[in-house]
Amino acid sequence: MSGPGAGHEFPAKEVTWLKRDALLFANSIGATSKELHYLFELHPDFAVFPTYPVILPFKLTDQEVTDFYARSKGSPIPGVPNFDARRVVDGQRKITVFKQLPTSSAGKKFELRNKVVGVYDKGKASVVESEQSIVDVASGEVYSTINGSAFYVGQGGWGGPKGPASQNYPPPTGRKPDAVNELQTTSETAQLYRLNGDYNPLHATPEPGQKMGFGGVIIHGLYSWNATAHVVLEAFGASDPKNFKEFQARFASPVRPGDKLITEMWRTGDSVDGFDEIIFVTKNLKGQVVLSNGRALIKAQQMDSKL
Structure with a gap:
């Protein structure tokens, strides 16, 4: 890791969720009654859908609605401009799951640990790449990591590094989908x-x-x-x-x-x-x-x- 901001760690934040949150998430992303293990808390295989960790940086410990803009301000990253969170769009997300989350965080303490991978100046925009991990505080075990990039629209041109090209995965040519x-x-x-x-x-x-x-x-x-x-x-x-x-x-x-x-x-x-x-x-x-x-x-x- 090199360049301004790279390796900077934001303060760790506690995250919590209820079984109800797991049910709502599965409902909201299209799980159907053929998949009761995501939609019914008494199912013997009741589970949190594996991409649920991507919501935790937004939710943290809240059950009530939150002020998105106030929360998005976040902490400044040393060595780079202070970007305007009202003009940010998602670039790319990747989740790697090491261990399934329990259906509720009750009885354990989980933290979101968030560090900067790189901050890049693309001319018309700036890109902040980060890695967010969901960690069991007592054991130190990492349940998942999420690598993401945020595009700050119209906020480039500050002379930062352009950053590496990302790896592409184009669909196979001349082959019908499976x-x-x-x-x-x-x-x-x-x-x-x-x-x-x-x-x-x-x-x-x-x-x-x-x-x-x-x-x-x-x-x-x-x-x-x-x-x-x-x-x-x-x-x-x-x-x-x-x-x-x-x-x-x-x-x-x-x-x-x-x-x-x-x-x-x-x-x-x-x-x-x-x-x-x-x-x-x-x-x-x-x-x-x-x-x-x-x-x-x-x-x-x-x-x-x-x-």
Whole structure:
């Protein structure tokens, strides 16, 4: 790690969740009654959907709604400008799961540990890459890490390093997908998803999106990301959280309420530690790519191509 800000650690923050939070999250990303182990707390295999850790940096310990803008100010990063959090969009997210979260944090103390990987000046924007870990404080065990990049729109040109090129995972050419899924969003999709703790007004009321040039409300990028993770695990891993190791995608274009999301998925034939590599792309009905650079590591089960 090198360059301004790299390696800077933000103060650790406690995170908590209830079984109710696990149920709400699964509901909000499209789990169905075929997957009662995510939707019914008395199911013998009741589990938190494996991408739930991505919501914890927004939620922290709260059960009540929070002021998204006030919370987004965060702590300054030494050696770089103080960016305006009202003009930030998600670049890319990758989660690696080492251990399943318990269905509630009760009885343990969990912390979010957040460090800067790099801060890059892209000219018209700045990018902050971070690594967030969910850690059991008593044992020091890391349950998951999330690598993310935030794009601060119109906030570049301060002379920082340009940063490395990121690795690309394009879909295979000339091959039909091994699975395809269609997911219909509604005008309330974002209103439900935000109850997980991500209360950005951009996803609830038209004014912020109008100011940012989106024309109105857009759905959380992380809704599409999580909903697609659910689709991929259902298509290849029999919806079993134990079959989920890694998932990443780049936020390519905004999703509007009512858009239909079409995810095409391919098994590459490669595997890492017994988990199969899946490449995917998610588009809207116009063929615009919504999530690009999609790659997951899933322990593939019996294929069901009729999804």
